[in-house]
Amino acid sequence: EMQLVESGGGLIQPGGSLRLSCAASEFTFSWHDMHWVRQASGKDLEWVSAIGTMGDKYYSGSVRGRFTISREDDKASLYLQMNNVRPEDTAVYYCARGRGDIRPGPLDDFDLWGPGTLVTVSS
């Protein structure tokens, strides 16, 4: 069964750093754009970042300059390095697979999601 599993979440102080990981299985990871989407408790979904199959990277304005997305295709893994975190970064972070269409780049909807990992930023 195809799946994504996130890890690395936890409690972190404002200004600190955290690295999230997402392990993919049972599909050809390198063929897909990959994304991070977050959701604060009781709030809406917020797209965070994307990385295309060619390594092109995109960020939301709220995390640009603080977060870095990366991927290792030989390990079927996606990462999100979170630096200088803020209380408003507190959320469940989902790893999501881009469905892909005829357009180049990761302008995607998401056809496979992980269960999410909770990041709490608090002193």
Place this chain on the structure above:
Amino acid sequence: DIQMTQSPSSASASVGDRVTVTCRASQGISNWLAWYQQKPGRAPRLLIFDASTLGGGVPSRFSGSGSGTEFTLTIRSLQPEDSATYYCQQTKSFPLTFGQGTRLEIK
């Protein structure tokens, strides 16, 4: 950024009813729109992509329509398991953006 606005924010309907959720984009997005279903404590599930194409394994009572700036998600013959929050998402341009969600309660 493209703003996505859903209405209503919440709805209540009975088993067997037909429910319609509307999503409006702040600028034209052609048919680059997806709909998701999310149940409490779970990740979202893709229901509809490209405004009207049913996702894999999604029951045929779900349908989507629209183009440009106005879109609808329709659920025919509502079932108890359809109780969830529904989100629209545009994939026209970065940043990818979601609507604020429509919470659907089954009476």
